[in-house]
Amino acid sequence: MSHTEDNSAVGVAKHKSSPIGVAMRALTAVTGSDFAQKYGLSEPINRVAYKATETGFKSLGAANRAFKQVSGGDAPARPTVTPKGYFNLNPDDEQAMIAETVHDFSTNILRPAAYEADKNAQAPEDIVKRSAELGITMINVPEEFDGAASERGVVTNALVAEAMAYGDMGLALPLLAPSGVATTLTNFGSDGQQKTYLPDFAGEDVPMSAVVIAEPRPLFDAFDLQTKAVKSPSGYKLNGVKSFVPCAGSAELFIVGATLEGRPALFIVESDTKGLSVEADPHMGLRAAGMGRLILDNVSVPAHALLGEESGEKAAEAYADVVRLSRLGWSALAAGTGKAMLDYVVPYVNEREAFGEPISNRQAVAFMVATMATEVDSIRLVTLRGASRAEQGLPFARETALARKLTIDKGLQIGLDGVQLLGGHGFTKEHPVERWYRDLRGAGIGEGIVVL
Structure with a gap:
């Protein structure tokens, strides 16, 4: 049985010598000698070695490949572009x-x-x-x-x-x-x-009508309603107070959220129902909506007033979807107002001058505008992704939560930055940014009303 020599170990196989390799070994030996150290020659020699090897590597690289020039005439090759149903933001x-x-x-x-x-x-x-x-x-x-x-x-x-x-x-x-x-x-x-x-x-x-879910209390939770619905011989009785009702005084129809048998549900309530009353409730923002409160005092509604006419789990599932679609609606509103704010601010900072130049030349201003643009897009993209999934019947709770988080945090920041960029003008009613700031604050806490 013949023995085969193993040359795979590191340092066993001998490499072919090259002119650059020989020169490098020689220069290394010289730079490490006592003579070079004594007379300060190490650094100059190292520089010479670096330049020599750099040129050598370039020369070797150029010599290793020869390209043959070929004349063209046909159409160049291109990868095909095929629609694959990816997430598409282009409306039809x-x-x-x-x-x-x-x-x-x-x-x-x-x-x-x-x-x-x-x-x-x-x-x-x-x-x-x-x-x-x-x-x-x-x-x-x-x-x-x-x-x-x-x-x-x-x-x-x-x-x-x-x-x-x-x-x-x-x-x-x-x-x-x-x-x-x-x-x-x-x-x-x-x-x-x-x-x-x-x-x-x-x-x-x-x-005039509205979906009414919000209630006037701190830390309101849309899935823990204090408005109650109990069964009665003729249908249901509703008791509670609802807020964030647009054009409350002139509305003719409401869809009201209430807890039924421990689960949230929605009820159709006509404005002339006995026991239903409305109070004005102007807010810091969204004032143009004519917000009011809906007071339900033993309001009797028929059995067919329950949305979908199905109680229990089915009613709770419908309620959850309505809340999620409404939250996407608020995020869409925030994206629109945020874009208005951005489009108003950009010309302002480009035209407003300080110290002989537009304030947009200042890095702090430019960065703030860029951040606003990024945050507007983030709200819009997540909202449209959630809307596209909802339209396809896919789960969209995650996207809704992200859109709501961005609306609460970044929507308010867009408003703050818009006011800040206009300086003293941003604090006056001469410009709409102070109103948009107040409205964006409301977008982060609203429930119901706009259901996509």
């Missing part, structure tokens, strides 16, 4: 048209009226009527009831809410609230409830 033609129409309406109609509406804590009636002509509510009513909804449109609703809030969030709330009621009835209402109420949401005379 219909969505783009709707969003553009709403954007024009909010910019040309809502924004000029926002100052007076905020001052009076009331949405002008003519604007409410004009908004009905846009057909915002109709797109959430099924075709069977003369609406335009052939499929679930959560993404479209998010784009609409964003575009509406670009003009003014306070005015957007009462204009979008009926659409939230129509969406809730379409997605979770029973056949009888849809036939009773949805036809009125398909025309131009849309009833």
